[in-house]
Amino acid sequence: MSDENRRIAEELIEAIGGKENIDTAAHCATRLRLMVKDKEKIDQEKVEEIDKVKGAFYNSGQYQVIFGTGTVNRIHEQVIGLGVSESSKGEQKEEVKQQGNKFQRLLRTFGDIFVPIIPVLVATGLFMGFRGLVTQPEILALFGLTPDSISDNFLLYTNVLTDTAFAFLPALIAWSTFRVFGGSPVIGIVLGLMLVNPALPNAYDVGSGDAEPLRFLEFIPVVGYQGSVIPAFIAGFLGAKLEKWLRNRIPEALDLILTPFLTLLIMITAALFVLGPIFSAVEAGIMAGASFVLELPFGLSGLIIGGLHQVIVITGVHHLFNLFEIRLLADNGLNPFNALITAGIAAQGGAALAVGLKTKSAKLKALALPSSLSAFLGITEPAIFGVNLRYGKPFLMGLAGGAAGGFFAALFNLEATGMAITVIPGILLYIGELNTLLLYGITNIIAIGVAFALTWAFGYSDKQLNN
The missing domain is CATH 3.30.1360.60 (Glucose permease domain IIB)
Structure with missing residues (x-):
């Protein structure tokens, strides 16, 4: 070997x-x-x-x-x-950081910041799914229990599992941003925690009308930044730059005392009174635009997102969707975007599977079949770059399958309890309700089936091996 x-x-x-x-x-x-x-x-x-x-x-x-x-x-x-x-x-x-244009470098930076955070958000989504599963009347009945049998202490325990990551989301983002831009991660954590300090009015309570923002100088509204992404990112970015600037100018004997003191003092003041209000408005605008597409009627959002997601993955711009999914989950604990991109991923696996089963080439078969399995586990790179894009039409048939599966998911408003895992592993994000789990299975079957059938009929022939 x-x-x-x-x-x-x-x-x-x-x-x-x-x-x-x-x-x-x-x-x-x-x-x-x-x-x-x-x-x-x-x-x-x-x-x-x-x-x-x-x-x-x-x-x-x-x-x-x-x-x-x-x-x-x-x-x-x-x-x-x-x-x-x-x-x-x-x-x-x-x-690599020195290569590519500014937009490409920005996308890589977003990836570097959000990727380390995603595992805990995946875990949170799984906790939410399991809580939904074990509290279903049908499941409880198997043990002779009813929803009224569940103790308040157990529900409190599950809330600790499902709410902590999003309650302190700005701290996670500020920590990761400080880490990426060369600041002290512990200062980033504290800065992020300051943004969600319980002494500040909770952002969700203010949004629902249950609390009023604080008023500084009679006109500056100040609230906590629970669930915010962009304000925490900007605060982390500027905070890391400020810390490095201060560290280069403060005498070494005073560095341990003054650098963290001034960094936190300046940044929390700027974040609460200037950066927070401005970039919360920017984030709200981005979310409104993305939500507009996601809420298009008659399944149109699924056609668009399910059909085009893998094209976007090829360009590398898909890192921006992390921000969108995190905000969706932080706001209401549900993520309709996951089902739509799952359709696109599953469909590319279906197209590669058709190529693998149809071809008589032993080499291509050995490449396509494992690649399709990889896609069904949520990783499409081998299927896309190794098979579907190489022969062109299978990739297009995969896009059609993704659009079909996404259309079905959008029609039924299918929502996940988490993010970042799809297709077979993604089942864990839909187990909270049996009806939702069934719809998720049908979404994948449609996406794989349409892509497979179109690729088998029109998308691939061994004649292409000689071209």
């Missing part, structure tokens, strides 16, 4: 233009990430023909070759053994 992996590594290095064209190599869970000097020297067709390669593409300053879980570790080891310099993902990120 090691000899085979070494041969693959040698072929890959040659197809990329030799060791002299590769600066460094790193890897993530599924992809080998190579920093190359001249992307014009890459022989894309030759790379894609190498055994075990499930797709390859140039993105965000890196040439990324998809091998899949486990395999990528072994290929990376062989590439390094052949003399290519190794770097960590963090070191490559520093190189």
Whole structure:
């Protein structure tokens, strides 16, 4: 096996233009990430023909070759053994940060900030789903119980599980933003906690009319920022910059005392009285625009989002949707966006599955079938870059399947209790109600079935192998 992996590594290095064209190599869970000097020297067709390669593409300053879980570790080891310099993902990120236009760098920054937060939000969504499941009358009846049998203490315990992450969301965002921009994360946490201090009127209570904002100087309204994303991000960004600026100017003997003191004093004042009101309005405008699309009648939102989401994923702009989903969950604990993007993801798996079952090519079959399974687990990169985009029409048929599944989900207002997991793992976000779980299953069946049928009938023929 090691000899085979070494041969693959040698072929890959040659197809990329030799060791002299590769600066460094790193890897993530599924992809080998190579920093190359001249992307014009890459022989894309030759790379894609190498055994075990499930797709390859140039993105965000890196040439990324998809091998899949486990395999990528072994290929990376062989590439390094052949003399290519190794770097960590963090070191490559520093190189990548200098590449691309301002918008691309902004998107990467959003990803760096929100990705570390997502696991706790996924856990919160699962807690909400399980709470809904165990409190259903039908489930309780199996144990001879009724909803009235549930103690208040148990409900309080579940509230601790489901409410904590979103109650302190600005603290998570400010912490991560400080971390990304080189500030002290602990100062970011405290700054974020100040934004949701219980002494301030709760933003949700003010919004519902149950509380009044504080009035400073008789005209500046001040409230807490529960559930806010952009104000916490801006406060974290400026706070990290301010801390670094102060640290370079305050004498070392006073740094420990004055730097955190001045950073927190200046930033919480600016956040409560200036930044918060301004960027809360900006965030409200963004949410209003996104909600307008999401609330289009007659299933139109599902057609649009389910049909186009994977196109957006290819461009990398999909990181912006994290902000939208987080706000949806923070506001009401439900996320209708998840079902629509699930349809798009499942459909690309359905298209790759059709290619894998229809082709007589053993190599393509070995690539397409595992890629479809990966998509059904929520990861579409192998299916999109390794199969569907390569032959063109399967990708388009996948978009059609996504639109069909999204249309159905939108018609029934299907909503998840969390974010970031889709298709098969996404089931856990819909188990709170049996009817919702059934609708989620039908959404995936429609998306996969339409994409599979269209790809089988019109989207792929082995004649394309020779083109």
